[in-house]
Amino acid sequence: MRRSWNLPNPVIERRKIMSTIDKTVLAGYNAGIERGRLRAGIGIIEFERTKELLLEHLPKPPAVILDIGGGYGEYAWWLASLGYEVHLFDLSETNIRMSAELAEEYPGVHLAEASVCDACSVPCPSAGADAVLLMGPLYSIPDEADRMRALGECCRLLRPGGLLFAAALTPYSLLIPRIAAYHAGERRKCFDLDNPAMLAAIHRAFGDGSYLNPERSLAAGLGTSHMHTAAALRTELRRGGFEPTGIHGVMGGAWLAPDLDALLANEETRATLLRTVRMLDGHEEIIGLSGHLLAVCRRLEREDKN
Numbered sequence: 001m002r003r004s005w006n007l008p009n010p011v012i013e014r015r016k017i018m019s020t021i022d023k024t025v026l027a028g029y030n031a032g033i034e035r036g037r038l039r040a041g042i043g044i045i046e047f048e049r050t051k052e053l054l055l056e057h058l059p060k061p062p063a064v065i066l067d068i069g070g071g072y073g074e075y076a077w078w079l080a081s082l083g084y085e086v087h088l089f090d091l092s093e094t095n096i097r098m099s100a101e102l103a104e105e106y107p108g109v110h111l112a113e114a115s116v117c118d119a120c121s122v123p124c125p126s127a128g129a130d131a132v133l134l135m136g137p138l139y140s141i142p143d144e145a146d147r148m149r150a151l152g153e154c155c156r157l158l159r160p161g162g163l164l165f166a167a168a169l170t171p172y173s174l175l176i177p178r179i180a181a182y183h184a185g186e187r188r189k190c191f192d193l194d195n196p197a198m199l200a201a202i203h204r205a206f207g208d209g210s211y212l213n214p215e216r217s218l219a220a221g222l223g224t225s226h227m228h229t230a231a232a233l234r235t236e237l238r239r240g241g242f243e244p245t246g247i248h249g250v251m252g253g254a255w256l257a258p259d260l261d262a263l264l265a266n267e268e269t270r271a272t273l274l275r276t277v278r279m280l281d282g283h284e285e286i287i288g289l290s291g292h293l294l295a296v297c298r299r300l301e302r303e304d305k306n
Contacts, residue, residue, distance in 0.1 A: 057165075
């Protein structure tokens with residue numbers, strides 16, 4: 001029987017929290033930084049393009065979807081409104097509690113459950129999910145062993161042949177926006193590139209994916225995280241038991257547009273920006289310009305791994 005609830009009182013299930021996650025990452029989520037992120041600025045493009053890709057690949061409702069690291073629950077509630085059975089999980093208690101706000105936007109819609117838990121220890125049975133969304137853990141977890149544990153947990157949760165949608169950040173997302181804002185106008189100006197330590201941190205991320213910004217001591221924004229190129233993401237997913245069928249740049253170069261907020265507020269210009277995102281999506285040599293990647297993967301059968 002499907003468990004349905006519309007969240008005024010989410011289930012807060014305390015489970016092991018990975019010690020390698022930067023304290024400021026969890027603190028930021030617990031401070032509510034996810035609220036509205038996908039409804040403003042380039043987050044609008046990320047949200048719309050990701051929804052397109054989900055609809056293109058997901059099985060039909062009422063398939064079972066686990067949204068692990070689902071943040072504020074934007075994808076979870078939207079998918080539930082389409083008839084999917086959606087289970088929302090996040091490391092942040094604040095995110096889980098705040099997701100109750102979205103119930104007002106989706107009258108009559110229910111999530112199957114929502115819990116606070118670690119991406120490596122999800123309270124669901126094995127092989128019970130048709131699809132897993134892993135939209136945040138791969139870049140929030142800096143430790144490779146923990147990332148592999150998280151992918152292993154996704155393998156456990158998915159039925160054979162089930163789908164994984166895994167998001168990643170590229171190392172280029174650390175540099176290109178700072179170039180665009182370097183000594184720019186008052187609203188966007190950025191001086192991070194004048195800091196040799198910051199440049200060294202970005203250079204390291206280009207090499208091995210490690211972005212070391214403990215407790216945001218180097219710069220505001222992203223704390224210590226892991227970055228993936230498209231090639232590195234594909235390799236890591238295959239090691240974790242998945243075969244990527246496509247890696248997509250969900251932002252393209254749309255974030256480079258001047259007066260982005262005004263363009264996004266206009267239906268026609270927003271549609272044009274989305275068209276440019278789709279145009280760049282098939283060109284892996286420039287896909288890192290997107291900043292955010294989304295890999296669509298199939299869980300491998302045991303014999304496929306050999």
